[in-house]
Amino acid sequence: MVERLGILGGTFDPVHAGHVAAAAEVRAVVGLDRVLLVPAGDPWQKRGTVVASAALRAEMVTRACEGVDGVECSTVEIERVGPSVTADTLEALGGTDRELFLVLGADAAANMGTWRRLEDTRPLATVVVMERAGEHADPPGPNWRWRHVAVPRLDISSSELRARIAAGRPVDGLVPPAVVRFIKDRGLYTSS
Numbered sequence: 001m002v003e004r005l006g007i008l009g010g011t012f013d014p015v016h017a018g019h020v021a022a023a024a025e026v027r028a029v030v031g032l033d034r035v036l037l038v039p040a041g042d043p044w045q046k047r048g049t050v051v052a053s054a055a056l057r058a059e060m061v062t063r064a065c066e067g068v069d070g071v072e073c074s075t076v077e078i079e080r081v082g083p084s085v086t087a088d089t090l091e092a093l094g095g096t097d098r099e100l101f102l103v104l105g106a107d108a109a110a111n112m113g114t115w116r117r118l119e120d121t122r123p124l125a126t127v128v129v130m131e132r133a134g135e136h137a138d139p140p141g142p143n144w145r146w147r148h149v150a151v152p153r154l155d156i157s158s159s160e161l162r163a164r165i166a167a168g169r170p171v172d173g174l175v176p177p178a179v180v181r182f183i184k185d186r187g188l189y190t191s192s
């Protein structure tokens, strides 16, 4: 049996309800067995702006996925040293018993031109672009397996959440309850 596996990478600094809702929607619409949320170990395009360590970001993702059918955390990128490169991740997660789907926000898809090993990425997965109302992204070149899925528009971003926490405002409902507790217990994001 071939497992249909979705891979949604990100910084997840912190993970939020928008990520979880989008992962669940893509899983349902594309008919995936599982969607893995994959926190980047070294998100080289965000160096200097990442706040929580890779281990803490993975712990938050694990908590966010608890009780969500078919959505799980993968630590494959944080166990690898060096910059997080999508082609490496797909190679690590792929196999003859798996069909891979690379799940990207429209903003992330529009940025693919900057990726390392971009051409190596193409044969490894079907790209699934999550489009929130009004968003769209085209493939970075010919011959990509490419599809679009409309996902619920939850206007939440990790950077806004960090600013909110630093200002002492609540993030309840924007972030899963177990993650809110984790952020409070560890005192994460309290200074901007």
Ligand code: ATP
Residues within 6 Å of the ligand: 009, 010, 011, 012, 013, 017, 018, 019, 022, 103, 104, 105, 106, 107, 108, 130, 132, 151, 152, 154, 155, 156, 157, 158, 159, 160
């Ligand atoms: P930042 O504010 O730092 O950009 P972010 O909230 O966009 O953070 P990322 O970790 O960069 O979080 O996002 C990982 C993936 O999830 C990206 O592909 C991004 O497009 C997508 N994504 C981010 N926010 C949402 C959301 N509210 N709904 C659906 N997808 C989202």
Ligand code: MG
Residues within 6 Å of the ligand: 107, 157
């Ligand atoms: Mg973003």
